[in-house]
Amino acid sequence: MKKHFHNLFIPHHHNNHKAKLLHHQSLSKLILFLLFIQLALSFILQVRPGILGYASNITVSDIYNLTNQQREKENLADLTFNNSLAQSAQQKALHMFANNYWAHNAPDGTSPWYFFKNVNYNYLYAGENLARDFGDSVSTVQAWMDSPTHRDNIMSGNYTEIGIAVVNGILNGQETTLVVQHFGKPTVNAAYLPEAVKTEEITPKTEEVKEEKQQEITTEPEIAQQEILPATEQKIENQNEKVEYQILTKDNTLPEQNLEEQILSQINKFPVFSTFDITKSINLALSFIIIFVLILDGFLIWHKGITRKSGKNFVHLALFVLVALLIILTRSGKVT
Numbered sequence: 001m002k003k004h005f006h007n008l009f010i011p012h013h014h015n016n017h018k019a020k021l022l023h024h025q026s027l028s029k030l031i032l033f034l035l036f037i038q039l040a041l042s043f044i045l046q047v048r049p050g051i052l053g054y055a056s057n058i059t060v061s062d063i064y065n066l067t068n069q070q071r072e073k074e075n076l077a078d079l080t081f082n083n084s085l086a087q088s089a090q091q092k093a094l095h096m097f098a099n100n101y102w103a104h105n106a107p108d109g110t111s112p113w114y115f116f117k118n119v120n121y122n123y124l125y126a127g128e129n130l131a132r133d134f135g136d137s138v139s140t141v142q143a144w145m146d147s148p149t150h151r152d153n154i155m156s157g158n159y160t161e162i163g164i165a166v167v168n169g170i171l172n173g174q175e176t177t178l179v180v181q182h183f184g185k186p187t188v189n190a191a192y193l194p195e196a197v198k199t200e201e202i203t204p205k206t207e208e209v210k211e212e213k214q215q216e217i218t219t220e221p222e223i224a225q226q227e228i229l230p231a232t233e234q235k236i237e238n239q240n241e242k243v244e245y246q247i248l249t250k251d252n253t254l255p256e257q258n259l260e261e262q263i264l265s266q267i268n269k270f271p272v273f274s275t276f277d278i279t280k281s282i283n284l285a286l287s288f289i290i291i292f293v294l295i296l297d298g299f300l301i302w303h304k305g306i307t308r309k310s311g312k313n314f315v316h317l318a319l320f321v322l323v324a325l326l327i328i329l330t331r332s333g334k335v336t
Helices: 002-009 024-047 060-073 083-099 112-118 137-146 148-155 256-264 275-304 313-329
Strands: 123-132 161-171 174-186 232-235
Touching (some): 024 275, 060 148, 060 161, 060 174, 083 112, 083 174, 112 123, 112 174, 123 137, 123 148
Antiparallel strands (some): 123 174, 161 174
């Protein structure tokens, strides 16, 4: 075993004075190993979608406070937390889970404004921000602020109220956290929930979670690529215009056959492993190992005074250091 590791990491005459790990065959095997890991994770997502996913440490209160902190920097008035908007935001998140989509408009044509009207929130201005796969509240709000359209919603002087929902569930076979912000300015002094849909007030609370995601902030991290879709905003030009909508009752929920209750039951459940964290950790570990071997190999070759005709250690080292930095800087999360 000792001889094997010596051959793998230390340049000497048995490995042509080059660490075995740096040979083309070894590097090819590492690439195949990474591909195998990706295929294995994809297979697990198909057969056991609840095992892999993205756990987050995002709370309604943090999102609310961070949003108002951004507004205060521009001397804008704080947004008032509105329970009707929180209810509409929660319904939107549940609707996305139930219908397996990540967008402002559902495949069946349901728009964000349907959920505002569904909780009897009559608005002059309304807007929506979405995010997913983020690990904490700070990165979620920051991703919104980095996107011009989402920033416009957060910093708009047209809005006076906000509702927020943070919901965990399974989307496209993978567990994730959806964050929904609903902004509004009511056409009356106060918006309220009708008796048919009045539920327990949604107040900011802290949820305990374990570290896991990635976010579609329905800011859509595929991250490791991050996809950002335009935020939505609507203004009712004619305040007297009548908008017809259907009030949801206990027997008439958005998802069929009480799927809403099933999805809500998942809110405090978290995946055992995070696909993003697993992939990132493996890639980072392999990069550090290769960097270490390159440094050791270069030092020993220099110390022994050996001249190589091929292989530029400095160039390879710079390349893998850059790769490691990119992996470290990669963040999960998507916004839309």
